[in-house]
Amino acid sequence: MARKERVIAIRLPSDVYRELEQRARRLGYSLVSDYLRDLIYRELGYKEKEEAVRKLVEELVEKKLAEKGTTEIDVDKILSKIEKKIQDIINPWTAKIDQLSMRISELYEKIEELEEKVKSFEAAEATRREQYAQAVARYRPQSESRREPRRRTAIERLREQGAVFEHDVQWLRDRDAFFERLRREGAIILNVGGERIAVDPEFWRNFKEKVEQLPTPNDDEVRVLLTDTQYQLFKKLKESGMIYFDASKRAWRFVEELA
Incomplete structure (x- = not known):
């Protein structure tokens, strides 16, 4: 049974991406995405779970062979049990990955909202300063710029x-x-x-x-x-x-x- 996969798309600053690319190359990865995938697997303990599944399969096969006392075994039955065990192990981690992806997306949405608010604030502040300068220039007495400073006594x-x-x-x-x-x-x-x-x-x-x-x-x-x-x-x-x-x-x- 093919494993169900989902795609995570994230945006990173150029300097962060370059650093990831350099690290991936040093570790022998040709693609940054492969490096990131393995990082996520390691963080979630997914690699350890795959090893556990492999050992479980070996144990089940050895047990069936011992019971039968022969090499003739019901392959379909064993595969069905393995599939169920794998799904029991993978499903919780798949859900966690989905949650992580959702949170990353929400975070980027909030960052974009903040960027828009900052831009709006800066534009409004620039407009306010310009209007203030114009108002000051408009209401300043015309003779003020020409008035000579009073000599001190x-x-x-x-x-x-x-x-x-x-x-x-x-x-x-x-x-x-x-x-x-x-x-x-x-x-x-x-x-x-x-x-x-x-x-x-x-x-x-x-x-x-x-x-x-x-x-x-x-x-x-x-x-x-x-x-x-x-x-x-x-x-x-x-x-x-x-x-x-x-x-x-x-x-x-x-x-x-x-x-």
Whole structure:
């Protein structure tokens, strides 16, 4: 009786197929399908079942010969029994193969559905971004692109920098008016060693707190603990004697006129 067979069709990525093809050739298979079939048989224990059937046939034949005491046996009867035994063994595994094939097909269907959803989502997202960009361009004031950026005032630049040293603005024609304007707008003006320094009040408060907590008189260590602008101001005040290191308390102190 011919064995009933079914076909399993699966799709694999090119790199996976190439690897299967290489392995099949190394193991002596001319076709990848033969290699896959044997893999499935081994996974399901089908090869072991075929061996069991072969042994069963041999046992039945030997038993009949022993009973008859002759080589004359009822071949049709033995074949009928063998066929029944084979079907009993094969049927459960055939069902498992069918189930596996069905699950693989369902899996590929789900993968294809996910691919379609991802493509739809990407297309919708691209459309949404394009519409948003068009809306922004449509409602942006026409003069916006032509508008020149507003120049920052001196006090705004001071808030960003923290401090302005007079030697950095030598290019100004009227430095007196510059520092006086900063004073009127709330800046602290220090006269350190004959040079004026404009300091933002918030920057000054943070600077004083930080300096008073410095635990070392070592200049290299102080430089690491302060920002560049803070260290530049610290160095000016130190050179002018407006701050000093109190060795007894291991802390930096400001002279009274700066405190």
